[in-house]
Amino acid sequence: MRKIAVLTGLLILTSVMASAQKYAFVDSEYIRKNIPAFTTAQEQLDKLSKQWEKEVADGYAVVEQMYKSYQSESVLLSQDMKTKREEAIVAKEKEMKDLQNKYFGMEGDLFKKREELVKPIQDEILKAIKEIAVEGSYAVIFDTASGGNILFANPKFDISDQVLQKLGYKN
Numbered sequence: 001m002r003k004i005a006v007l008t009g010l011l012i013l014t015s016v017m018a019s020a021q022k023y024a025f026v027d028s029e030y031i032r033k034n035i036p037a038f039t040t041a042q043e044q045l046d047k048l049s050k051q052w053e054k055e056v057a058d059g060y061a062v063v064e065q066m067y068k069s070y071q072s073e074s075v076l077l078s079q080d081m082k083t084k085r086e087e088a089i090v091a092k093e094k095e096m097k098d099l100q101n102k103y104f105g106m107e108g109d110l111f112k113k114r115e116e117l118v119k120p121i122q123d124e125i126l127k128a129i130k131e132i133a134v135e136g137s138y139a140v141i142f143d144t145a146s147g148g149n150i151l152f153a154n155p156k157f158d159i160s161d162q163v164l165q166k167l168g169y170k171n
Contacts, residue, residue, distance in 0.1 A: 021139035024132075024159045029145035031125055034164050041117035049110055052103040059096040066092060128166040132159055 032038045070085045077085065103109050133141050141159070164170040 022137055023140050023142070024136065024138045024157045025142040025144050026129060026160045026163055027144050027158065028125065030160050031163055032121075034169055035121060035125075035167065036169075038118065038121045041121065044117060045110065045114055048113060049104075052110065056096060056100045056103065059092070059099060063089060063093045063096060124167060125163060128163045129159075132162050132166060 066085075066089045070082075070089060074082060074085075101108060105111070129141055132138070136159070138159075144158075161170055
């Protein structure tokens with residue numbers, strides 16, 4: 001009898017605590033679009049990326065031209081000349097792959113620039129979200145922009161505008 005009473009008490013306590021938790025969500029994409037510094041940083045990154053893409057594409061065009069030239073002249077070249085041309089083509093292609101990796105690789109210049117320009121803004125957003133979570137006693141805050149499996153979200157629990165207000169971008 002005593003076990004049933006304790007078990008019932010624990011069950012009631014657990015259900016009360018579970019129902020008292022608050023949830024909210026944010027749309028981080030909406031927040032970022034409303035922060036001018038983020039938009040400026042993204043434009044800078046896009047411009048830099050296009051510039052580097054063009055540089056790499058131009059380099060690959062040179063490799064392609066070298067290869068076409070080699071193919072058309074190969075019947076006239078000695079074996080030694082063929083070998084030198086092939087080595088030059090391979091070296092240029094490797095140079096372009098290295099350049100592409102330098103700009104766009106996992107630890108490339110674009111990644112580093114993104115860290116430099118965007119990460120401080122994202123850290124600021126996360127800090128504001130955490131402060132709002134503490135102030136509002138939210139157990140969980142979801143991000144609808146990250147493609148989570150949220151099938152429905154009641155707009156009254158969207159705290160995106162609160163985050164922008166905390167960051168000083170909205171009244």
